[in-house]
Amino acid sequence: MKIIRIILFPIVPIYFVITWLRNRLFDLGIKSSKSYDFPIICVGNLSTGGTGKTPMIEYLIRLLKDEKSVATLSRGYKRKTEGFILADENANADTIGDEPFQFHRKFQEVTVAVDADRQNGIKALRALKLQPEVILLDDAFQHRKVKAGFNILLTAYNNLYYKDIVLPSGNLREPRSGANRADLIVVTKCHKDISEGEKKKITSKLKIKSNQQLFFSYVDYAVDVLSESDSLELTKLPKFTLVTGIANANPLVDFLVEKGLKFDHLEFSDHYNFRTTDIEDLASKSLIITTEKDYVRLSSHKSLDGKLYYIPIEIKIDNAAQFNAAVKSFIS
Template sequence: MKLIRKILFPVVPIYYLVTWFRNKLYDNGVKSSKSYDFPIICVGNLSVGGTGKTPMIEYLIRLLKEEKRVATLSRGYKRITEGFVLADENATADTIGDEPFQFFRKFEDIKVAVDGNRQNGIAELRSLESKPEVILLDDAYQHRKVKAGFNILLTSYANPYYNDMVLPTGNLREPRSGSKRADVVVVTKCNPSISEAERNEITRRLKLKSHQKAFFSYIDYAKNVISWQKELPLNQLQEFTLVTGIANATPLVEFLKKQGVKFEHLEFPDHYSFRPNDIELLERKGTILTTEKDYVRLSDYESFKDKLYYLPIQMQIFNNKEFDETIKSFVS
């Protein structure tokens, strides 16, 4: 894959110009973006994935759901349905996508919807009898037809956008100049012990505009793993198979190694649709530990009921009071 990316380097300038020109059309009003008179928060990134959008959406849900009626709106990547779908008791990972289904299962007091056409999805949500007061757009930073009132741009500590280039050789969906649309930039998946000096240096390299703020976050792993019927300490899993279908499993793998647990790792692509031969392979394994996103797809198999666990995570933000106040000030 790395060799192919290097071979395709001559395509980089073409991709750069196409995405740069598209942004200019929106920036200059040639292509129109729709604005709204109620709070819409967009969470996204410049890269192709692995920056922690799902933990950020969940952080915002926890922050806002007690005071506002909250809805999430996603594209519903790899779902088998089309158009607008509002999650209900019949929803599955197949009908709305794995990440929206995770939101739906975890938070009972919010609306979860999917629609590739974000304008239509917003209109459908606002037409509900109990219409949401805040809509969180998941992975919509490049969806310029909607002009969110507040943009949260995520970039990972391991691969910040200022060290990257556009596709196909790099991982950026659009040029780094697209970062200027953000209201805040959150550097994700930091080491919890990152120094203030290092944070200051990263902030300097982000080259923020006067209206922007930078924040830093890390992933907080739970001490217990959870199955459909029980919860137990991670260290009680003597040996297990780690199954991941996420963009970047390295932080999770490194965390588990530090815990001293023994495991083998079966790594699949992000949003992977497990095939019958994959299921047969996993059925031959003993205890299985997976991510919450993969759990919502694998837990439907009866053969995994007694051996499938997931490790919950939460995003923690340095200087969270300032971040929370920034979000709540916008929503208010």
């Protein structure tokens, strides 16, 4: 992969200019961007993935759901349907995508929808009889046809955007200057004990604007792994098979190693579509631990009943009161 990225380096300037010019046309109003008179919060990143958008959406749901009627709108990556789909009792990972289905399973009081055309999705949501008061746009930072009122940009601690370059040799979807559109920037997947000195260094490197706020967060793993009907204490697990189909499994692997747990790791690409042969192989394992995103796709296979569990996570934000106040100030 590194060799391919080196070979494709001459394309980097071309990609940079195209994406920079596209953003500039939106900034100047030459390309149109639709604004709305109700709260829309966009959660996104500059990179191709692995920054923790799903846990952030869940954080915002928990923050707002008791005060406002909330809807999430995602593209529904790798779903087997098209157009606008509203999650209902028949929804699954194939119809709406794994991450939206995860939202739907966990938050029954929240409206979950998917549509690649974000403008059309917002219009359809606002046409519902039970009209959402707040819409959370998942992974929509580059969808400039919608002008969200509030933008939360995520960048992972181990791959901060100031260290990166654009595709295809780097991981950035657009130039680093795109970060200027963010209201809040969150450095995700930090160490719990990150020092104030390191925070200051990162703040300086990210070149935060006077109108922006920067926060740091880390992943908090649960003490038990769960299935639909059972739970097991994490630290007492016998040797197991870890299955991941996410952009960056390193933080989870490091956490499990630090706990002294014994496991074999089967690592797949992000949003991997498990094949019949994969399921047959997994069915031969005695105990499988996976991420919640992978669980919503794997749990439909009956051959994995009784041996498939996931480890729940939440994000914890330093200065959470300040973060929450910024979000609620926008909502109000």
